[in-house]
Amino acid sequence: MKILFIHQNFPGQYKHLAPALAARGHQCVALTLRVKEASTWQGVRVIPYGIKRKQGSGMHPWVQDFDTKVIRAEACFAAAMRLREQGFTPDIIVGHHGWGETMFLRDVWPTARIGLYCELYHLSGPDHTGFDPEFQPKGGPGEPLRIRLKNLNNLLHFPVADLAISPTQFQAGTFPEEWRNKISVIHDGIDTNHLVPNENASLTLPDGSTVTRSDEVITFVNRNLEPYRGYHIFMRALPRLLKERPNAKVLIVGGDEVSYGSRPPKGQTWKQIFIDEVRGRIPTPAWERVHFLGRIPYDQFVSLLQVSRVHVYLTYPFVLSWSMFEAMSVQAAIVAGATAPVQEALEHDVNGRLVDFFDGDALVDQVCDLLEDAPARESLGKAAREHIVQNYDLQTICLPRQLDWIDRLHEMAPGRVHD
Template sequence: MNILFIHQNFPGQFKHLAAVLAGQGHRVTALTLRVKERVNWKGVDVVPYGILRKTEQKMHPWLLDLDSKVTRAESCYVAARKMRDQGYKPDLIIAHHGWGEAMFLRDVWPEARMGLYCELYHLSEYPHLTFDPEFPPRDAEMDPLRIRLKNINNHLHFDIAHAGLSPTKFQADTFPDVFRDKISVIHDGIDTQALTKNEGATYKLEDGRVLTRDDEVVTFVNRNLEPYRGYHIFMRALPRLLRERPNAQVLVVGGDSVSYGARPPQGKTWKQIYIDEVRDQIPDEDWARVHFLGRIPYDSFVSLLQVSRVHLYLTYPFVLSWSLFEAMSCEAAIVASSTLPVQEALEHDHNARLVDFFDGDAMVDQAIELLEDEAARARLGKTARELMVETYDLRSHCLPKQLEWMQALSEMPA
């Protein structure tokens, strides 16, 4: 089959699926903003497209999101039309439609079957909105209207798609019934063969010190350090954690920008805002045990998880992070927020310790208990990995199910 992937940051969530399909002999192509020149990636023909125009006109701020998506959609459409005119015709289009790119592609190829990666439908009621009282909307009655408009892109894609794919039930269930019935819940997959416990793992800090599993390492990982992932809760709990655990080394992974939610005040970062808030509560000798690592190479990230004695994970009711499952696959002892997406995979005192998202003291209490109880850490880590192997393993579960989903998609009426 001719299979076209659409993802502005390809491969993204398709990194395993696209490569496997190419290896099976399918002609796999990807349209993306990520590259500037046409390249081959693991057998996939990666084709760049460029943004055709910049927004210069004044418009209602609620429409800026849709405008950016239509701009990408138009640009992707022009690139697709050129491919069509050169003779390319896909049987399947698999799109992460969150950025709008696939909006007009069935106008180019009306006979293609289209499957969507359904990451999230924006819901405007609690806990999806106003979950964190620290960040109230400017207008509690008006903000749900703005959120509803963000779903225009979803609805425009529902009309042209045949089926959907979501990595978790929590994410799939955000979608309205009219499309939820078309969504299969299949996780992207965790490489449990590569992500495993390693007694000999080490992690080298910038100062040259090498940490091992004999060290009391506490880890906290975000793509970006921001409130949506509980960074503010973690930072406010940090002074007590350092005070009560004088040997702990705290490793913090994450960038300075924003992946989700509101941006910080102009000229500031969430990272620095909360450092500034707690820094005077932490003596210099304790602060020296806190290591902000930024974004690190993946092999270093795996080593970090393998030396972690306790891994902390917090999130709003939102998309679940890969890093949580990757830590579980490495048999890390997890302390996590008891928010809905987390509860889909984690059960208190079975494969993790769960605490209220806003209760930093409870998080520290559970972390300390686990730091002092090697048997509990081993038990939780073992059951966490068992879930990853039995339910979320890339090769034995997720990829086969994704391939079945694609085969079913290919057999649907155009």
């Protein structure tokens, strides 16, 4: 079987699936913007391509998002045409369509079966983009219209897809009903053999000190420190948290950029904005117990989760972070905001503690309660890991289901050009 992967940051969500298919003897090729030179990665032939066209000026702001996706789709289309001219005809195309790249691939290979990664369908309203009253979109009455137009890419891909995959029920549930029969809910998978509890874990901090399981460590992790992942809620809880826990060390992981949501005022970062907001209420000796680690290598990230006594996770109703599942896998005691994606995996007082996303005092109460209650931490942590092993384990649950999904895709009748 010939399989073509499309992902602007390959391998992305295919870091386990692509090598597994190559190991089965399938011819696997990937088109990606991530690299500059062709290479082979774990049996997958990785082919780079670039974008030459720039976004035009004077465009209506509501369609700028779609324009970027068409530009990417055009570049991927050209790369696919070159690949076809070289004699490659895939039986299956597997792609993350969120950036638009897969939009025209049915036109290149009409008979290929196409499976898409459905990460999110954009919805407005109080349960989605209007969730946080403090950071409402600035588009006024027309904002829901702009959000609707963001789905042009999704809508154009609906007739392209033969099957689709979403990692969580929440994410699948954002898509229109007519998509549902195409979408299989299969998580990317958690390597529970690697992400294990470790009583001997330690982590060296930037100041040269080392933390271990004997320290009172509170952890908070984002890809980037921003409101979409509750950074502002956590920071506003810090003054009281540090006061009530005089021996606690707070380790914060995340970059200064923006992954989701609105950007901060020009020349500023969300990280610094909320540091400035709370710093005056935190005495210097207490502030010295707060460590911003930035982005850290994965092995250090695992150690951080393993030394954590309580891990805090917050997110808007949005794509669920891998980091929450990874924390569960290492048997961390978790306090999390009770939003829909979180509640899919965490149940209050069963495998974690849940609080209202916006209630910083409740967050501090639950963190302090767990820091005082070792048996509760152990019970919740064990239940969290058991839940991940039983439902999200990479080798026994998720990867076999992904491979079965590929087999089902291959067994479908050859595709056709869709109008």
